[in-house]
Amino acid sequence: DAKTTQPTSMDCAEGRAANLPCNHSTISGNEYVYWYRQIHSQGPQYIIHGLKNNETNEMASLIITEDRKSSTLILPHATLRDTAVYYCIVSGTASKLTFGTGTRLQVTL
Amino acid sequence: GAVVSQHPSWVICKSGTSVKIECRSLDFQATTMFWYRQFPKQSLMLMATSNEGSKATYEQGVEKDKFLINHASLTLSTLTVTSAHPEDSSFYICSAREVISSYNSPLHFGNGTRLTVT
Numbered sequence: 001d002a003k004t005t006q007p008t009s010m011d012c013a014e015g016r017a018a019n020l021p022c023n024h025s026t027i028s029g030n031e032y033v034y035w036y037r038q039i040h041s042q043g044p045q046y047i048i049h050g051l052k053n054n055e056t057n058e059m060a061s062l063i064i065t066e067d068r069k070s071s072t073l074i075l076p077h078a079t080l081r082d083t084a085v086y087y088c089i090v091s092g093t094a095s096k097l098t099f100g101t102g103t104r105l106q107v108t109l
Numbered sequence: 110g111a112v113v114s115q116h117p118s119w120v121i122c123k124s125g126t127s128v129k130i131e132c133r134s135l136d137f138q139a140t141t142m143f144w145y146r147q148f149p150k151q152s153l154m155l156m157a158t159s160n161e162g163s164k165a166t167y168e169q170g171v172e173k174d175k176f177l178i179n180h181a182s183l184t185l186s187t188l189t190v191t192s193a194h195p196e197d198s199s200f201y202i203c204s205a206r207e208v209i210s211s212y213n214s215p216l217h218f219g220n221g222t223r224l225t226v227t
Contacts, residue, residue: 043219087152096143098155099155
């Protein structure tokens with residue numbers, strides 16, 4: 001699976017959009033970009049995934065660049081409950097997921 | 110949505126005893142489940158892939174005789190930590206994927222089991 005690079009930590013003010021970047025320059029044509037988050041002492045929570053088109057669901061939006069070498073997860077209106085470690089993972093269809101170190105997002109008042 | 114349930118959520122056991130952790134897919138069938146382990150302030154590390162009706166596949170460095178995995182049905186996988194020692198104390202998390210032929214469905218994770226070996 002392709003490796004990803006994420007910033008170690010980010011801050012975001014409550015109510016603002018949180019934009020979390022991820023680089024995956026070695027992504028293969030059949031690999032998806034997945035985003036998960038982990039709130040302290042819980043299992044990872046699925047957020048969104050995509051192949052090459054931008055995706056949106058009730059939680060977030062995923063913007064994938066045209067060359068697919070990077071992506072951005074957007075939480076449109078961050079709340080304190082969005083404070084978590086966010087993982088960007090690249091993986092093929094039905095494959096296992098390999099977790100990196102993720103981005104620790106701190107949402108503040 | 111797809112729900113994965115783990116039991117127990119936490120367990121304390123004495124050194125030398127065995128502990129069984131259950132992972133169930135509640136509203137879907139999963140031919141494959143994955144077991145992860147997470148130490149404090151570290152990321153999740155894949156331990157093994159559990160395959161229904163066949164032997165599990167272990168990642169390099171994971172002792173298959175110590176971490177016994179059984180995937181007896183399409184909705185249940187179990188991880189047994191045998192002869193547990195304090196260094197096995199960790200957060201164990203399972204995951205499963207609903208197989209939908211026309212869609213690349215994501216992995217869903219249980220809420221984890223915190224094991225403390227005294």
